[in-house]
Amino acid sequence: MATSTYTNRRILLASRPDGTPTTHNFRLEDGPAPEPSEGEVLLKILYLSLDPYMRWRMNAAKSYAKPVEVGDTMEGGTVAEVVRSRHPDFSEGDIVLSHSGWQKYAVSGGNGLRKLDPSQAPITTALGVLGMPGFTAYSGLLTIGQPKPGETVVVAAASGAVGSAVGQIARIKGARAVGIAGGADKCAFVRNELGFDAVIDHRTPDFAAQLASACPEGIDVYFENVGGRVWDAVFPLFNEFARIPVCGLIAQYNHGADGFPGPDRLPLVMRDILSKSLLVRGFIQREFVDQRPAFYREGSEWIASGSLRYREDVVDGIDNAPEAFIGLLDGRNFGKLIVRVATE
Amino acid sequence: MATSTYTNRRILLASRPDGTPTTHNFRLEDGPAPEPSEGEVLLKILYLSLDPYMRWRMNAAKSYAKPVEVGDTMEGGTVAEVVRSRHPDFSEGDIVLSHSGWQKYAVSGGNGLRKLDPSQAPITTALGVLGMPGFTAYSGLLTIGQPKPGETVVVAAASGAVGSAVGQIARIKGARAVGIAGGADKCAFVRNELGFDAVIDHRTPDFAAQLASACPEGIDVYFENVGGRVWDAVFPLFNEFARIPVCGLIAQYNHGADGFPGPDRLPLVMRDILSKSLLVRGFIQREFVDQRPAFYREGSEWIASGSLRYREDVVDGIDNAPEAFIGLLDGRNFGKLIVRVATE
Numbered sequence: 001m002a003t004s005t006y007t008n009r010r011i012l013l014a015s016r017p018d019g020t021p022t023t024h025n026f027r028l029e030d031g032p033a034p035e036p037s038e039g040e041v042l043l044k045i046l047y048l049s050l051d052p053y054m055r056w057r058m059n060a061a062k063s064y065a066k067p068v069e070v071g072d073t074m075e076g077g078t079v080a081e082v083v084r085s086r087h088p089d090f091s092e093g094d095i096v097l098s099h100s101g102w103q104k105y106a107v108s109g110g111n112g113l114r115k116l117d118p119s120q121a122p123i124t125t126a127l128g129v130l131g132m133p134g135f136t137a138y139s140g141l142l143t144i145g146q147p148k149p150g151e152t153v154v155v156a157a158a159s160g161a162v163g164s165a166v167g168q169i170a171r172i173k174g175a176r177a178v179g180i181a182g183g184a185d186k187c188a189f190v191r192n193e194l195g196f197d198a199v200i201d202h203r204t205p206d207f208a209a210q211l212a213s214a215c216p217e218g219i220d221v222y223f224e225n226v227g228g229r230v231w232d233a234v235f236p237l238f239n240e241f242a243r244i245p246v247c248g249l250i251a252q253y254n255h256g257a258d259g260f261p262g263p264d265r266l267p268l269v270m271r272d273i274l275s276k277s278l279l280v281r282g283f284i285q286r287e288f289v290d291q292r293p294a295f296y297r298e299g300s301e302w303i304a305s306g307s308l309r310y311r312e313d314v315v316d317g318i319d320n321a322p323e324a325f326i327g328l329l330d331g332r333n334f335g336k337l338i339v340r341v342a343t344e
Numbered sequence: 345m346a347t348s349t350y351t352n353r354r355i356l357l358a359s360r361p362d363g364t365p366t367t368h369n370f371r372l373e374d375g376p377a378p379e380p381s382e383g384e385v386l387l388k389i390l391y392l393s394l395d396p397y398m399r400w401r402m403n404a405a406k407s408y409a410k411p412v413e414v415g416d417t418m419e420g421g422t423v424a425e426v427v428r429s430r431h432p433d434f435s436e437g438d439i440v441l442s443h444s445g446w447q448k449y450a451v452s453g454g455n456g457l458r459k460l461d462p463s464q465a466p467i468t469t470a471l472g473v474l475g476m477p478g479f480t481a482y483s484g485l486l487t488i489g490q491p492k493p494g495e496t497v498v499v500a501a502a503s504g505a506v507g508s509a510v511g512q513i514a515r516i517k518g519a520r521a522v523g524i525a526g527g528a529d530k531c532a533f534v535r536n537e538l539g540f541d542a543v544i545d546h547r548t549p550d551f552a553a554q555l556a557s558a559c560p561e562g563i564d565v566y567f568e569n570v571g572g573r574v575w576d577a578v579f580p581l582f583n584e585f586a587r588i589p590v591c592g593l594i595a596q597y598n599h600g601a602d603g604f605p606g607p608d609r610l611p612l613v614m615r616d617i618l619s620k621s622l623l624v625r626g627f628i629q630r631e632f633v634d635q636r637p638a639f640y641r642e643g644s645e646w647i648a649s650g651s652l653r654y655r656e657d658v659v660d661g662i663d664n665a666p667e668a669f670i671g672l673l674d675g676r677n678f679g680k681l682i683v684r685v686a687t688e
Contacts (some may be wrong), residue, residue, distance in 0.1 A: 244616050271625040274590050280624040282617040 004025060006033035006042070006083075010073045011102035011321055017058055020329065025058065026074070026322040033105035039112075041090045043080035043098055043106045048318065048339040049127035050076065050325045051161075065279060074321075077132060078341070079116065079123050080156045090115075097126045102321055104341055121300060129310035130299050130334035132285060133161035136247050138295045139288035141166050142173075143246035149174030151220035154211075155236075156230045159311070160187040161336035162247065166223045167196045170306050175221070178214050180230055182331050189334075192311055208233035223247070235269070238276055246282040267339035311335030316344050350377035350386070350427075355446035355665055361402055364673065369402065370418070370666040377449035385457075387424035387432045387442055387450045392662065392683040393471035394420065394669045395505075418446040418665075419474060422685070423460065423467050434459075439452045441470045446665055448685055463674050465644060472680035473654035474643050476629060477505035480591050482639045483632035485510050485567055486517075488589035488625045489679035493518030495564035498555075498581075500574045502543060503530040503655070504682035506591065510567045511540045512652050519565070522558050524574055533678075538653055567591070579613070582620055590626040655679030661687050 007030060014027035018244060036042045057068045057075060078101070082094040087110045090096070097114040100106035116123050121130055147153050153170035159164040167177035167190070179190040179199040190199040198214040200207060209234045218239035224231070224246040238244075268288025272278060302308035307319055313335040315324040321339045328337050351374060358371035380386045401412045401419060410663040412419055422445070426438040431454045441458040444450035460467050465474055472478060478637070491497050497514035501507040502523025511521035511534070523534040523543040534543040542558040544551060555577045562583035568575070582588075616622060646652035657679040659668040665683045672681050 246614070270590070273624060275626070277626045277628060277631060278624075279626075280617060280622075282619070282621045282623075284621060287621060 006105050008033040008058065008103055008105045009318060011318060013058060013068045013070050013072055013074055015070060016060055021055070021058060021326055023322045023326070028319065034107040036084055036086050036107050036220035038086050040107050040109050041082045041087050042084040043096070043100055043108055044083045045078045045080045045100055045106065045341040047079040047080065047124050047127060048076050048102060048321060048341050049131070050321065050328055050337040051133065051341060052329065054325065055329055075099065076101050077127055079126055080106070095123055096266060097131070102318060104318060106138055121303060123310055124338055125310065127167055127338055128161045128312060129303065130296065133336060134165045134299055135292060135295050136285040137162045137165035138165060138169060138284050138299065139291050140247050140283055141169055143288055145221040145223060145243050147173050147175035147221050151175045152178060152215050152217060153221040153223065154178045154180070154215065154219050154234060155223040156180040156226040158190045158196060159334060162225050164190070164194050164310060165308065168194055171195065172302060172307055180211070186334060189311065202230060212237060235272070236273065240276050242276065243279045244281070246280060313337045315339045350449050352377040352447055352449045353662060355662060357402060357412045357414050357416055357418055359402055360416060365399070365402060366669055367666045369461035372663065378451040380428055380430050380451050382430050384451050384453050385426045385431050386428040387440070387444055387452055388427045389422045389424045389444055389448055389450065389685040391423040391468050391471060392446060392665060392685050393422065393430050393475070394665065394672055394681040394683060395431035395477065396672065398669065399673055419443065420445050421471055423470055439467055441475070446662060448662060461688060463595050465647060468656055468682055469654065471682055472505045473509055473647065473652065474640065477680060478509045478643055479628040479636060479639050481506045482513060482643065483629050483635050484589040484591050484627055485513055487585050488627060489565040489567060489630055489678065491517050491565050491659050494562060495519045496522060497565040497567065498522045498524070498559065498578060499567040500524040500546070500570040502534045502540060506569050508538055508654060509652065512538055516646060516651055524555070529677060533655065546574060556581060571651060579616065582616065582622060584620050586620065587623045588625070590624060657681050659683045
């Protein structure tokens with residue numbers, strides 16, 4: 001039996017969180033890296049993406065994907081380098097997008113690997129603006145939201161990986177983009193760097209009034225990616241035939257029923273769905289897999305031309321992933337949160 | 345000044361109801377019928393349609409249409425005979441669909457009148473199965489619900505004008521139709537006369553369990569036309585990608601927030617909209633006006649072939665319209681509720 005030349009380090013789910021996760025819900029484990037069999041490659045993880053959906057995977061309940069079992073490696077999207085190849089399609093040195101989870105090394109049979117071209121865009125963008133978050137924005141906004149020139153598109157978490165792309169793509173399509181973000185720094189970034197037409201700080205006491213005056217002609221598309229009290233301010237502003245793609249409820253992941261629209265809101269919601277002919281549609285980006293080639297092509301062009309900008313928040317070392325992930329759920333990151341796994 | 349040869353009788357909105365309307369909210373008024381000017385016709389109302397949406401028009405608040413003002417004639421769809429014509433397109437004896445409201449005579453400039461062919465279908469069907477309720481079922485089910493062969497379609501108020509058409513059109517498209525109705529007579533009618541695959545009495549104590557066993561493969565389309573506690577039983581059964589056209593919430597018209605999903609239901613609703621990728625879409629049939637010619641053509645064929653059946657509940661005399669309307673809101677009618685206005 002061959003002995004591995006690499007030492008792996010993995011972050012496991014140690015226990016299921018009750019509400020907000022703590023570092024105690026994670027456990028670090030070292031051991032030999034796995035050996036690739038015939039038809040497999042050994043991947044050295046360069047970057048790990050941290051995303052809100054991972055919070056759901058920590059629960060026992062099935063949502064739209066299998067939960068991570070206690071004792072298993074936390075899952076996640078990764079950018080990796082092929083360091084050994086026994087697979088005809090991959091060579092040592094290839095850079096690939098994989099879903100290898102929170103660890104330093106992984107073996108893959110090649111299924112689901114996508115080769116990246118480092119000369120086309122920085123390889124980390126495959127985890128963000130040109131990856132799952134960017135595609136969530138692209139597919140949900142264009143397929144469900146369908147913004148038209150002159151319409152008003154509102155998105156929360158506007159400095160984040162999904163929200164920043166939603167607003168910029170809305171503007172590319174000729175719509176007005178109104179962002180919601182937390183704190184002066186993020187708001188300045190959304191307004192000045194991303195070029196949104198307006199941005200509102202949800203921490204200000206008169207948030208709802210400010211949002212209303214930033215949307216003098218109402219809201220035609222609300223890209224719902226946070227849940228929580230933002231909904232209360234958005235809801236009265238919907239125009240007839242407004243569209244509401246629902247892609248994630250980050251404020252909800254931790255808190256059970258908290259953070260959702262207040263109990264007295266439901267009659268209003270259902271009545272307005274009828275009287276304003278609203279469209280509410282939940283979605284997961286993989287439903288729109290056929291659109292991915294168009295997204296990679298258009299997204300790369302938009303990045304090259306400067307009309308789609310992005311910001312990354314890079315944390316060094318896999319040991320720091322749990323802390324960074326907890327901060328993500330609390331809104332402490334600023335830009336797409338990525339862990340640089342291969343630090344030496 | 346010419347004196348009318350006809351005496352009109354109108355039902356006015358006397359006061360706005362607080363919750364369930366009573367007969368005191370209506371007032372009967374007699375007077376001379378109006379005289380048609382050049383370019384107008386005088387209509388003798390033969391039949392008046394009573395529909396749940398009228399309850400909303402009695403409120404002061406604007407919904408998707410203007411409220412009826414206190415002192416004005418109650419509005420409503422009608423089938424009428426042209427008894428005097430000063431309009432080039434209409435002759436005495438023509439039968440037309442009009443929106444003349446709760447009265448015996450009305451003048452019209454011709455706008456919005458649609459000539460009916462009594463040899464094609466009974467003229468009352470223009471108020472029901474071949475009218476607004478039938479078109480609500482047709483457009484909402486086919487455009488939003490999009491039932492596929494083998495899928496399960498659930499509709500409440502299944503013996504009513506909209507619900508009965510929803511289930512039968514679902515079956516024409518190859519789907520399974522599961523109806524919900526109140527009481528043994530209505531359930532027998534839905535099962536035996538309309539041919540639904542299953543029907544559940546919502547008055548039975550184990551209603552939710554019965555619905556679940558009538559939908560062993562879950563629910564793909566729920567045509568929401570009632571609101572109220574039916575929603576609670578339907579919601580857990582949705583399949584991934586289920587579609588929910590929302591066309592009316594009759595249980596809600598009277599009761600403010602009552603009859604709506606319980607306050608604790610909202611987090612579940614939003615979470616399931618996301619995790620099951622649900623589509624919820626409010627609509628008013630007039631949005632789909634382009635589909636009306638196809639509906640008249642297909643609907644007539646389906647009626648002729650016996651695959652689209654209907655039942656009418658005809659009340660004699662306009663004096664009885666308020667009582668009949670109050671009964672409609674309480675579910676006491678059985679079939680499309682129509683008032684025969686011209687009784688002599």
